[in-house]
Amino acid sequence: MEKRRKIPVGLLYSTTGPYAPMGQDGLDGALLAFEEANAEAGQGAIEFVPVISNPMGDLARYPSLARRLLLERGCRQLMGTITSAARKEVIPTIEKHDGLLWYTCPHEGFETNENVIYVGACPNQHLLPLLRYILPRHEPRLFLLGSNYIWGWEINRIARTLTLAAGGKILGERYLGLGEVTPRHLLVEILRKRPAIILNNLIGTSCHAFLRAFDELRQLDPLLAADCRVVSCDLVESELAETGPAAAGCIAALSHLASLDTKPNQALARRLAVRFGPRRTPSAYVVGAYIAAWGLIRAVRSSGSDATGSVKQALHDGPQATPLGPLHISARDNYAALPCYIGEATTAGTYRRLAGGDELIVGDPYLADINLAAFAATFRPVAPRTPTLRIVS
Template sequence: MAPKCYRVGLLFSTSGPYSVVAQSMLNGALLALEQVNAEPEAGVRLEPVMGDPGGVNAEYARLAREMLNDGIRHVVGCYTSSSRKEVIPFFEKHDALLWYPSHYEGFEASANVVYTGAAPNQHILPLTRYLIEEYGKHAFCVGSNYIWAWENNRILRETLLANDGEVIAERYLPVGETDFDPLIEKIVDARPSFVFNTLIGTSAYHFFRTFRAACEKRGIEQAREIPVASCSLSEPELEEIGPDAVDGHLSSSVYFSTIDSAANARFIEAYRARFPAGPTMSADAEATFIAVRLLSDALRSAGSDAIDPVREAVGGAAITAPQGRVSIDRDSRHAYLTPRIGRSNGRARFDIILESSRPVRPDPYLIESAPRYTLVARRPNLRIVS
């Protein structure tokens, strides 16, 4: 019996200010799609329909609308929260599904979205706890001026205040901004316990380089004295930062390429063979790979691409992913994921220093974190790795 063929939209900004990560996401999607098409037992064939919004929200809206008007019912894509929120109304109008494969700030659960990236209790809360216990309670927040930075900084601020800490300052810059000299002078003068970074793309890469150079000029060992912590920093971005400033940065994620498992070894081998020119695999690439695999399984189980049966099929679905077991929560359509914290090294990879012993239930609204955000709240039980 011939497999059923379904068109799937792939919506990633492979040009523009965050193109490096977005290209890794598209690579993850294509790898999974090609694996599905090569497996007779998958029972489906996926035909990609690709769009590049170039990092422009209006283009996300236009391309999503075109895909949906053309009869496509499932789109895997978006990296930023602003782009996701830009397109969700079109998915609700057409009763289609967006498979969103990126970590995000939470406080959302659309019936027309399946979330395979980390929710806030799976990245920012474990990181905040680690920072408070290891470095102190005084943060300087630097971010790109959109919802990802605003909301993550709010969660960090409320967590610090609940634990007698403070945010010394918050500064937001346009996506793509690269002039950081005045801001960095303020950070160095303030001497916070740590910098919480929510810059994305080229802005982040320039910040890391400029901050390291400014600290060295003042005789400050930046990685030890004023560490920079992120919830989005990934391996291809470390490569973009460059060798002079690549090491010593903290990142909270559910996937690092250094995870020691058979599933991850297979993923890395297949990814490198298919995309020898890169960019390197990232947490978002893995989340996109997961999204396509879960979509194909749901399509096979549902027997069609109709939204209700696919949505029913994906609820509770599970796969063995490169990061470990991943399953979808029936109530929120977010994923059970395994929180980890890594520290970057000179090879542009992460040494995993903490990880959860098991996948953690997604809590996008932080409802289970009561009393809210405090260190005694329900949280992933991370164990020391090294």
């Protein structure tokens, strides 16, 4: 009987550390895909062998762990890294040894690389749809928050440019170190400046701490609660579970919502619950890793090889089938075409779909197709709210 040919795949996700829930999402999504693929394959087929490595959120550990996966464990294909800082740390190692990194998280764009497949959304697939939704509905007075690394810097830079072009105002821009959980000084400034929109690009425990503290502030100040919305491009359901009801009302732009009422999504939710327990839902981070893994599976099967060039050629030749629909990877820049859903967080830790998701948005990592004048013309900003007086006799 012919034995299966085994192909190792490195899974480089931090499942402990300051952004552990996002890392666990990615790991579980990838594992489920490989387990499903191996279960359906017959004798003589390819067996995918996940090789798990946990950098624990420590930036210094990523390059050495990536090198070990490539050289000692024989992995040509790596999936993972959550933050853009970690992605940029491992890319030189990936390039040197001609591996292929599948990056599955939202990011700031302004990057292309022959050794990276970008299945996570870039700004024209998350931030632009978010601003197009939120700015016509609220007074465009923004406060920008971010974790103090390239994701926060770049997303806030783009948001500033677009908001000012549209006639809005930026009332402040502040950062917290990754893992910092003392946002009191931010709340003091927010209370003083009273923005209508807070763009929250904080990551992991910093984000959770801010949302809890801001919720306490809203309960003390009903006017702030009524007038100010927190919006985000990366706040997924596993993090709503961490923050509890404090995140209710937040608006997010994501490539997938766990609450989508579609048969493929509901089927995936059931399989995730059986495999990992009821708390594991198909968030954008789970689904990003899941469809990336299936894209890799299909590309290896069709090409017969896990070599970087063979896998990329298969991806560029046409869309790869996944249980959630075809995965389209551009031959121009290795970016996936993705939907964008606008959702509002509920007290139950899910998202209520508000808009979006009806079409795939082709990745435009350098925003080359964005015209600022055209962007500004797509909405009419809400007029400032004017206090009214009641005369009581």
